[in-house]
Amino acid sequence: MTLEFLGFIWNQIILGPMINSLIMLYAVLFSNFGISILVFTVLIRLVTLPLTLRQIRMTKKMSTVQPLIKDLxxxxxxxxxxxxxxxxxxxxEHGINPLGCLGPMFIQMPIWIGL
Incomplete structure (x- = not known):
């Protein structure tokens, strides 16, 4: 894969839809880029909320077994x-996947970098 191809994919999958959504919010609903950015950020947070909650739950589970692991x-x-x-x-035993927190993080990372 060349760097140009990765840049093309980044622009088509992440940046393009984000910019188009912002422009749509500006043109159709608010006529104010500040409000459009705020609403868009809230929408992104709502869309990624299930991933964030899963990551928080896994982190809490990991912290509860940490004393057991230190004893071991x-x-x-x-x-x-x-x-x-x-x-x-x-x-x-505790239903923990050691890499369970990484999946949601890697899914959210490009979105937040794009913002």
């Missing part, structure tokens, strides 16, 4: 593989 690290300080196995067991 102290208990099996000399055996790194055992620490990894027990950590994964704890994650599984």
């Amino acid at each position: 690290q102290q208990k099996y300080a000399n055996d790194k593989s055992r620490v990894s196995q027990e950590t994964m067991r704890i994650y599984k």
